[in-house]
Amino acid sequence: MNLRLRSRWWSFGFRSTVMLYFIILIVLPIIGVYGQSFSLGWQPFWESVSDPLAWKAVLLTIRLALIAALINIAVGTMIGWVLIRYSFWGRRLLNSLVDLPFALPTAVGGLMILLLLGPNSLVGDLAGWFGIEIVFHEPAIVIAMVFVTFPFVIRAVQPLLEEMDRSEEEAAYTLGASKAKTFFQIILPTMTPGILSGGMLAFSRALAEFGAVVLIAGNIPGRTLVASVYIFGEVESDNPQGAAAVSIVLLTLSFLILWIVNVIQSRRAGA
Amino acid sequence: MHIEVTQLNKHFGDFHAVRDVSFTIEKGRLIGLLGPSGGGKTSILRMLAGLETPTSGDIVFHGKRVNDLPPQERGIGFVFQNYALFKHMTVYDNIAFGLKVKKQSKEQIRNRVMSLVELTGLKGFEHRLPHQLSGGQRQRVAFARALAPEPQLLLLDEPFAAIDAKIRQELRTWLKEMIERLGITSIFVTHDQDEAIEVADEIMIINKGRLEQKGTPWDIYKSPQTQFVASFIGESTIVSDVSKLKGFEPAADREGVKALIRPEYIEIGKPHEFRIFSATEPGRIKQLHFRGSEWMVEVVVGDTTLITYRSLEKDILHPGDEVTVLVHRAYLFTDEESWIMENRLKEDPMPIHI
Amino acid sequence: MKKLWITLTYAVFTILIIIPLVRIFIGSWEEGFGGFVDALRRPQSLHALYMTGLIVVTVTFINTLFGVMLALYLVRATWLSKRLRQLLNSIVDLPFAVSPVIGGLMIVLLLGPNTIIGSFFGDLGFKVVYALPGMILATLFVTFPLMIREVMPVLQEIGTQQEEAASTLGAYPFYTFWKVTWPSIRWGVIYGVVLTVARSMGEFGAVLVVSGNIMNKTQTATTLVYQDVENFNVLAANSVALVLAAVSIGLLLMMEWAKKRKEH
Numbered sequence: 039m040n041l042r043l044r045s046r047w048w049s050f051g052f053r054s055t056v057m058l059y060f061i062i063l064i065v066l067p068i069i070g071v072y073g074q075s076f077s078l079g080w081q082p083f084w085e086s087v088s089d090p091l092a093w094k095a096v097l098l099t100i101r102l103a104l105i106a107a108l109i110n111i112a113v114g115t116m117i118g119w120v121l122i123r124y125s126f127w128g129r130r131l132l133n134s135l136v137d138l139p140f141a142l143p144t145a146v147g148g149l150m151i152l153l154l155l156g157p158n159s160l161v162g163d164l165a166g167w168f169g170i171e172i173v174f175h176e177p178a179i180v181i182a183m184v185f186v187t188f189p190f191v192i193r194a195v196q197p198l199l200e201e202m203d204r205s206e207e208e209a210a211y212t213l214g215a216s217k218a219k220t221f222f223q224i225i226l227p228t229m230t231p232g233i234l235s236g237g238m239l240a241f242s243r244a245l246a247e248f249g250a251v252v253l254i255a256g257n258i259p260g261r262t263l264v265a266s267v268y269i270f271g272e273v274e275s276d277n278p279q280g281a282a283a284v285s286i287v288l289l290t291l292s293f294l295i296l297w298i299v300n301v302i303q304s305r306r307a308g309a
Numbered sequence: 310m311h312i313e314v315t316q317l318n319k320h321f322g323d324f325h326a327v328r329d330v331s332f333t334i335e336k337g338r339l340i341g342l343l344g345p346s347g348g349g350k351t352s353i354l355r356m357l358a359g360l361e362t363p364t365s366g367d368i369v370f371h372g373k374r375v376n377d378l379p380p381q382e383r384g385i386g387f388v389f390q391n392y393a394l395f396k397h398m399t400v401y402d403n404i405a406f407g408l409k410v411k412k413q414s415k416e417q418i419r420n421r422v423m424s425l426v427e428l429t430g431l432k433g434f435e436h437r438l439p440h441q442l443s444g445g446q447r448q449r450v451a452f453a454r455a456l457a458p459e460p461q462l463l464l465l466d467e468p469f470a471a472i473d474a475k476i477r478q479e480l481r482t483w484l485k486e487m488i489e490r491l492g493i494t495s496i497f498v499t500h501d502q503d504e505a506i507e508v509a510d511e512i513m514i515i516n517k518g519r520l521e522q523k524g525t526p527w528d529i530y531k532s533p534q535t536q537f538v539a540s541f542i543g544e545s546t547i548v549s550d551v552s553k554l555k556g557f558e559p560a561a562d563r564e565g566v567k568a569l570i571r572p573e574y575i576e577i578g579k580p581h582e583f584r585i586f587s588a589t590e591p592g593r594i595k596q597l598h599f600r601g602s603e604w605m606v607e608v609v610v611g612d613t614t615l616i617t618y619r620s621l622e623k624d625i626l627h628p629g630d631e632v633t634v635l636v637h638r639a640y641l642f643t644d645e646e647s648w649i650m651e652n653r654l655k656e657d658p659m660p661i662h663i
Numbered sequence: 664m665k666k667l668w669i670t671l672t673y674a675v676f677t678i679l680i681i682i683p684l685v686r687i688f689i690g691s692w693e694e695g696f697g698g699f700v701d702a703l704r705r706p707q708s709l710h711a712l713y714m715t716g717l718i719v720v721t722v723t724f725i726n727t728l729f730g731v732m733l734a735l736y737l738v739r740a741t742w743l744s745k746r747l748r749q750l751l752n753s754i755v756d757l758p759f760a761v762s763p764v765i766g767g768l769m770i771v772l773l774l775g776p777n778t779i780i781g782s783f784f785g786d787l788g789f790k791v792v793y794a795l796p797g798m799i800l801a802t803l804f805v806t807f808p809l810m811i812r813e814v815m816p817v818l819q820e821i822g823t824q825q826e827e828a829a830s831t832l833g834a835y836p837f838y839t840f841w842k843v844t845w846p847s848i849r850w851g852v853i854y855g856v857v858l859t860v861a862r863s864m865g866e867f868g869a870v871l872v873v874s875g876n877i878m879n880k881t882q883t884a885t886t887l888v889y890q891d892v893e894n895f896n897v898l899a900a901n902s903v904a905l906v907l908a909a910v911s912i913g914l915l916l917m918m919e920w921a922k923k924r925k926e927h
Contacts, residue, residue, distance in 0.1 A: 059729050060754075068769065117672050119668070120672045124665060126669055142865060143888075144865060145885040145904075146904045149687065149888060153687065153690055153901075249867035253889065273764075278768065278775075285768055288765065289761060360831070380827075382833075395825055395843055396846075397846040407833055
């Protein structure tokens with residue numbers, strides 16, 4: 039009886055500590071941000087959000103993140119396909135390298151891009167000769183976003199390709215369909231949920247990216263200032279309310295995307 | 310151990326899985342819980358084990374109410390349908406688990422485990438991992454593991470469901486012998502009638518959460534007490550002298566044997582439809598009854614009237630027709646036991662070589 | 664056709680990943696091995712690397728402990744209703760959707776020196792924001808889902824039967840966890856640890872906001888790189904970055920190794 043009583047207290051203690059940790063670390067701060075940004079009322083919130091620099095930053099971020107996501111969808115699908123379907127020398131190595139953006143600090147990623155494409159670099163000088171500015175301009179931001187979200191689509195597509203039943207493909211061939219036709223009508227639809235959820239995750243991550251972007255964007259307000267850097271700027275200028283207001287916009291957008299991805303994935307699991 | 314269950318109920322959300330089930334089980338008996346899938350049998354078993362809590366009702370072991378006792382303290386052994394062996398442990402460690410929990414000495418553990426390994430015929434396999442064993446071997450490990458801590462009650466959840474039909478028969482017989490030898494009170498869940506008949510001392514028929522009937526196999530088959538039980542076991546024919554039927558002559562060796570033949574084990578047709586004609590005997594149709602989806606046929610063989618069913622798609626028979634009859638198997642009962650006997654002549658004695 | 668795709672794939676990898684890595688390597692060697700070492704031996708470098716190490720160890724330890732327990736509760740707990748568990752499950756992913764800068768902002772808003780809680784601790788002499796505790800909190804937030812997301816699928820896959828069997832054999836929850844559950848989730852946890860280490864080492868945005876990036880006080884390796892770049896001290900930035908990149912690659916290799924063992 040004593041042993042059971044003691045173990046009852048232990049489990050109660052464990053459970054409450056763990057649940058408390060969860061709530062305090064995650065739920066509270068998020069509620070806090072929403073609360074703080076409206077703390078001074080609706081008017082100041084609206085003012086912060088409608089500041090041209092603010093919404094320009096948000097729109098810029100959305101546009102560039104979309105481009106990055108689309109690039110990743112195209113490139114990621116191809117790479118995912120190649121790494122699963124073909125065997126060639128170095129396949130294992132490349133497959134492992136896919137995860138590098140996950141492992142590498144974003145600031146280091148930003149530095150890499152800066153070195154590669156910035157002034158005094160081979161590519162930077164070459165591009166400048168053609169009149170294309172990369173670093174401190176939009177292209178650099180997109181490249182940074184692509185780098186950071188590189189693994190998402192690939193890792194979402196690969197399991198679907200692995201699980202796929204080859205016999206569907208083979209049936210199509212025996213019925214006379216060409217490789218291309220089979221790819222588009224049979225294989226691609228199987229990969230689509232992965233492409234979609236991977237693409238959305240990439241988009242969401244690109245929206246939020248700070249470290250890689252801040253080093254190479256030049257951060258010119260209205261032109262190359264992305265939302266996350268804008269928020270950072272507001273915090274540094276001692277305007278936490280303004281920062282919070284724009285954060286809300288970004289957060290709500292990200293949560294929406296997260297929710298949609300969840301729905302897609304649970305649909306797939308349920309199907 | 311002596312078990313008493315009163316007014317047991319279990320709800321899973323809105324689903325009323327077990328309804329007002331009450332029964333008593335004497336010490337040392339081997340009980341089979343029989344019934345269709347989803348009927349509540351496994352829920353009852355798991356409540357006895359303490360793996361589920363009853364919504365209401367009492368479970369009493371040896372006069373002590375155990376509803377609030379966790380599985381660790383009930384003194385039970387549980388054999389799972391999918392074995393639930395510890396994948397990362399060898400056969401030896403699996404069996405020794407319950408003993409290590411009790412902190413027995415290494416030597417005590419070694420003795421007990423090795424004796425169980427011998428008992429279950431797993432000698433030489435002690436150091437194998439579960440994925441290196443066959444289905445039958447895994448089941449025996451599960452059995453040995455459950456028995457190691459000397460439980461007072463053994464619970465088995467469809468122990469042979471995941472095993473090939475061929476091995477099932479052997480394992481069934483082996484299990485029954487083992488349990489009888491150890492004299493441990495045992496309850497097993499099954500949806501297979503043949504299994505229940507062969508193995509159990511008493512059967513409890515469970516349907517839709519209710520206990521329909523409890524009794525010896527003979528009682529249940531001879532006098533079904535509810536509609537469900539009657540239709541579940543089918544309209545079997547009771548035959549007083551089964552040794553008169555071709556292929557069942559050896560039955561005469563036992564005194565006072567009663568037989569019950571299930572309609573699905575009686576086959577009737579034209580002579581050329583039977584592969585082993587030597588096992589059949591002639592019969593005459595006595596009566597036909599239309600049952601909506603099929604015919605119920607009364608056929609007389611010798612002076613025994615047998616009942617069987619016939620599909621509507623086959624040629625229509627008429628009373629008075631001569632047919633060929635093959636009885637595949639019969640359930641045999643004495644006062645103490647019940648078992649299944651196959652038609653001896655079904656084994657082709659003179660296989661034709663081309 | 665196939666050759667084309669393979670070549671293209673190699674091209675992408677080379678341009679996006681391999682060449683940049685080589686570039687960093689070259690960058691830190693500009694003034695030879697001595698230059699590299701000097702950049703690392705600066706007091707601010709040593710301090711920053713120390714801070715990063717401290718944060719990594721603390722955060723990994725805490726989030727492994729709580730992560731495994733939460734995963735267990737979210738998959739198995741009967742004392743939580745199914746609805747509640749599903750709700751909590753979707754909340755787990757939130758830090759993935761939150762930009763690190765916003766993560767840092769949240770902590771500043773809640774625990775900054777001007778807030779109730781912040782000034783409470785401040786009076787006790789315990790600074791949260793612009794000090795180590797705040798940085799640890801920010802990193803805890805950001806790495807929170809990693810372990811949970813690794814362990815939960817494993818738990819769901821192995822099912823509860825082995826643990827039920829253990830309970831019928833007399834084992835109480837703690838013993839069952841060590842002897843039955845842990846061996847099954849071990850490699851998932853290890854993979855989660857590697858992911859958490861990588862992420863907490865690389866955390867930049869949240870820590871930058873929360874720490875104030877005060878040199879020799881609240882600077883981490885990543886924020887030091889940022890500072891060096893802003894100051895055009897390319898050699899120093901490269902050197903520290905090289906160290907980080909080398910560790911990352913080491914972690915990457917460990918990730919792949921643990922992933923293999925996990926799926927064996």
